[in-house]
Amino acid sequence: MEKPKRVAIVLFEGVNALDVSGPAEAFATTRDCSGEAAYAIETWGLDAVEFQTESGLKLVADGLLPEGEPCDILIIPGGRGARLQETVEALATWLKDNAQSCERVVSVCTGAYPLAHSGLVDELTLTTHWAHEADLQARYPDVSVQADQLFLNDEKYYSSGGVASGIDLALEIIREDFGHEAAMDVAREMVVFLRRDGGQSQFSKLLQLQSQTDDPIQKACRWAAANLDADLSNEILAAKARLSVRQFTRKFIEAIGEPPATHINRMRIEAAKSALSQRANVAQTAHAVGFGSTDGFRKSFEKLTGITPTQFQARFGQAEDHS
16 A cells, blocks of 8 residues: 655644645545545644634644655645744745755745745746735745736646635645546545636636626626526627727726636536536536537537536536436
8 A cells, every 4th residue: 555645734823724724625535546545634833833823713733843854745825924024934944944855845825925935936936816916926026926827836836826726736736646536536525626717817806896886897797697598799798888899898808807708608607517517408508508509518618628518517426418
């Protein structure tokens, strides 16, 4: 039996609880080909063994940060504490002395701050939460920050964006280590998508619009989401927004980051995913979300997700193919 891969998660005061528990649950759920635990998880405390997270939960580390201790995956979570200068400097110093003992170093969300401060990723690329992209880039100009990515890796350094994307990155590492089916099993167990579509900028723009209740683009998007089987041409949506087609298209791209037709197609596919995961018939789903033909729906679904509607159902094990 192969020895489980060692995963070490660093804890500190003000850490984000989901940055810790999300990847930990994904790794803990993974089984190797013999059905045994594929990863052994432990926690290392920065300067103590008990910490309070951003949300107030208490976490207890297995021990203090060791010196020269090897591990397969070192995870640096984010949170308010990860941006405090004292924490940033202490973690960066430890990383400079110990990162060489770790096969892979992973930052989650704002865990990118101490990693960037260490100088280990100068001339490399990191992602972080979209709200901190400009600040991280300004502080560490030698690091290339690409916050539109849910996760990425450069050499042995892996990074993920906002909070929940730590799970996305953990699934990718599981896929690298044990294959697609193992990662799919974990995704199914956790009831998450193996690979989400889109980048953080898309999500952040939508969240901003949701807070702008009088925004004409938001109103048009809200109407479109409730009427996916309707004619959602630029002309119709522009009329809903009470703008000319030219004004609507320009403002939409500024707000959402992509053309209206591209975004409407993405909305339709996301709605289709939800329906398909609940045993919906493929042909009926195609019609319900506004596609004129099942064939056109299949092609669009595969182009956006990388798999067919039938494969989506089969991999999540919730429905047979009714197409």
